[in-house]
Amino acid sequence: MSAKREREDETILGEADRLVNGPRQEAYGRPLLSFRRTAQIWSAILDKEVTPQQVALCMVGLKLLREANNPSRDSRVDGAGYFAVTDLIMQDLAEEQRVSDDH
Numbered sequence: 001m002s003a004k005r006e007r008e009d010e011t012i013l014g015e016a017d018r019l020v021n022g023p024r025q026e027a028y029g030r031p032l033l034s035f036r037r038t039a040q041i042w043s044a045i046l047d048k049e050v051t052p053q054q055v056a057l058c059m060v061g062l063k064l065l066r067e068a069n070n071p072s073r074d075s076r077v078d079g080a081g082y083f084a085v086t087d088l089i090m091q092d093l094a095e096e097q098r099v100s101d102d103h
Contacts, residue, residue: 012073012076012077012080013080015077016077016078016080016081016084017084019077019081020081020084020085020088021084024081030088030092031052031056031085031088031089032052032088032089032092032093035052035053035055035056035085035089036052038052038055039051039052039054039055042055052089052093053086053089053090053093056082056083056085056086056089057082057086059078059082059085060079060082060083060086063075063076063078063079063082064079067079
């Protein structure tokens with residue numbers, strides 16, 4: 001089956017999950033570190049603290065804007081992916097807190 005045909009048969013949530021937990025994670029690792037660094041940069045630019053979760057939610061907002069202006073499957077997949085990333089960040093922060101509380 002061709003990659004295009006496979007993508008057409010895949011749900012948006014399925015594609016987002018596959019990308020977030022497959023190639024993206026293989027290339028960049030779990031998102032917390034990357035989004036933490038992005039939050040530090042945005043915090044410096046905005047002169048206001050930004051959290052990794054807020055970075056992910058702002059990326060969802062960008063995808064919503066793009067979808068509103070020019071609907072596309074890619075924007076919907078990316079938006080779902082950024083919500084999944086938000087969840088991964090929340091899980092990792094909770095684990096960090098648990099480990100910190102145990103010490």
